[in-house]
Amino acid sequence: MTIYTPPQEHPEHDALDAGLLAAVVRGEARLSPEQGLGLLTNAQTNTLGRWADARCRAVHGASVRTYVIDRNINYTNVCTARCTFCAFYRRQGDPEAYTLEYEQLFEKIEALSAIGGTQILMQGGMNPDLSLDWYLTLLREIKARYPHIHVHAFSPPEFIEFVSFFDPPGATLADKCRWVMVRLKEAGLDSIPGGGGEVFAPAVRTKIGLGKCSAEAWLTVMNVAHSLGMFTSATMMFGHIEGHADRVHHMRLVRDWQDRALLGFGEGTPDGPGGHYTAFISWPFQRENTPLGRLKEWPAPGDVEQYGEAYPGDAVARLDGSGTKNLHPEFGRRLRLAGATQYLRTQAVSRLMLDNIYSIGSSWVTMGPHIGQIALHFGANDMGSVMMEENVVSSAGTTYCLDEAVLCRLIRDAGFTPAQRNNRYDVVRLHAGATSPDRVVSDWSDHRAKRLHVEQAPAIVVNSADLTVGATT
Numbered sequence: 015m016t017i018y019t020p021p022q023e024h025p026e027h028d029a030l031d032a033g034l035l036a037a038v039v040r041g042e043a044r045l046s047p048e049q050g051l052g053l054l055t056n057a058q059t060n061t062l063g064r065w066a067d068a069r070c071r072a073v074h075g076a077s078v079r080t081y082v083i084d085r086n087i088n089y090t091n092v093c094t095a096r097c098t099f100c101a102f103y104r105r106q107g108d109p110e111a112y113t114l115e116y117e118q119l120f121e122k123i124e125a126l127s128a129i130g131g132t133q134i135l136m137q138g139g140m141n142p143d144l145s146l147d148w149y150l151t152l153l154r155e156i157k158a159r160y161p162h163i164h165v166h167a168f169s170p171p172e173f174i175e176f177v178s179f180f181d182p183p184g185a186t187l188a189d190k191c192r193w194v195m196v197r198l199k200e201a202g203l204d205s206i207p208g209g210g211g212e213v214f215a216p217a218v219r220t221k222i223g224l225g226k227c228s229a230e231a232w233l234t235v236m237n238v239a240h241s242l243g244m245f246t247s248a249t250m251m252f253g254h255i256e257g258h259a260d261r262v263h264h265m266r267l268v269r270d271w272q273d274r275a276l277l278g279f280g281e282g283t284p285d286g287p288g289g290h291y292t293a294f295i296s297w298p299f300q301r302e303n304t305p306l307g308r309l310k311e312w313p314a315p316g317d318v319e320q321y322g323e324a325y326p327g328d329a330v331a332r333l334d335g336s337g338t339k340n341l342h343p344e345f346g347r348r349l350r351l352a353g354a355t356q357y358l359r360t361q362a363v364s365r366l367m368l369d370n371i372y373s374i375g376s377s378w379v380t381m382g383p384h385i386g387q388i389a390l391h392f393g394a395n396d397m398g399s400v401m402m403e404e405n406v407v408s409s410a411g412t413t414y415c416l417d418e419a420v421l422c423r424l425i426r427d428a429g430f431t432p433a434q435r436n437n438r439y440d441v442v443r444l445h446a447g448a449t450s451p452d453r454v455v456s457d458w459s460d461h462r463a464k465r466l467h468v469e470q471a472p473a474i475v476v477n478s479a480d481l482t483v484g485a486t487t
């Protein structure tokens with residue numbers, strides 16, 4: 015039995031010290047938050063990519079990169095929260111509000127199963143009309159009909175609202191959450207997706223996630239899942255009002271709580287259930303149709319003259335998450351969107367910072383197929399899902415959808431052998447031979463990136479309260 019021992023930080027080294035980075039690649043040293051921030055802000059992009067790629071190859075080898083065939087099912091768009099980056103939610107009673115019937119859900123899973131899919135990613139808004147029994151029956155029915163399909167469902171904010179809606183017994187949030195989660199797990203829930211991570215720093219989170227759970231609550235839900243032996247993922251949505259230090263603080267919290275899981279429930283405890291984070295996926299905010307997206311970009315005319323060069327998010331951000339909104343008068347009122355370079359840099363830092371997370375996922379859904387492909391050389395080992403359906407991000411304007419042949423070709427053209435994986439990152443099919451999905455295609459004209467299926471029209475009503483995101487919280 016291997017006892018998990020986290021690598022040690024060496025804060026005396028400069029972030030760009032090649033000796034330090036070589037030790038990080040070997041898993042013998044851990045980046046401090048200051049060093050992570052130094053890399054994010056000062057390293058040359060190609061250098062950062064090379065170190066992240068080297069670390070990825072040390073963990074995953076040099077030959078195979080993976081993808082999963084799953085279906086993203088958004089079972090309801092009714093939500094009690096009002097996240098200002100979200101173009102998906104509807105209020106109760108809205109003409110566009112929906113909750114899928116069981117039969118509709120089963121039809122989607124049937125279609126997934128028919129193309130060799132292995133899992134569903136099922137998330138929704140936080141809908142107070144749905145009872146615990148609705149969820150339990152749904153899970154039992156799915157498992158009875160599709161025992162081979164892995165159910166990856168209900169992100170931490172949904173669990174926090176389950177606690178609120180169902181009023182389970184328990185003295186603490188963790189106790190109440192465990193009560194609900196145990197029942198959902200028994201009914202068929204297999205693992206928990208990392209949705210709703212956004213940015214953990216309170217100053218940012220309270221601005222963009224109106225009505226959504228705190229970072230501590232989010233991390234607590236995942237810790238409960240880990241204590242029950244469940245695998246989870248972690249996410250970060252950046253490129254809005256946050257500072258660079260907020261991204262590193264977010265990664266640091268994930269790393270700390272992963273240590274806690276691995277020491278408490280993993281190899282460190284011989285009889286422990288072994289639950290932990292298996293993956294980290296980050297992507298830039300998509301602005302279309304969202305209240306947050308209507309903020310001015312930094313710098314707006316006159317900003318620099320009035321406030322100086324520093325971006326408000328950077329003026330507020332602290333590596334320990336202690337920044338407060340009153341540190342800059344324009345905090346939360348100006349966007350700094352992340353393009354391809356910032357995305358690749360941030361992902362590369364996540365690979366180097368998160369030495370205890372196995373998989374770093376590329377985000378081609380938001381960045382497009384070819385940036386997603388390049389991401390395989392910036393620390394990502396996994397191309398995520400062949401996306402049959404996605405409704406939340408696509409409501410904010412993202413339109414990429416790839417089939418299996420294209421995804422395999424992207425991986426192969428990046429210099430790797432594509433392989434279909436399952437939720438545990440075991441290889442299900444290695445596509446090395448002549449009958450691989452990309453190698454049997456002779457006419458690629460039918461295999462281009464396609465527009466994602468959008469369950470509901472993406473129009474959103476923006477009310478005046480939403481538009482004051484920068485001023486009201």
Ligand code: SF4
Nearest residue numbers: 093095097100103139
């Ligand atoms: S992001 Fe999720 S929690 Fe926030 S409003 Fe949209 S559906 Fe609700």
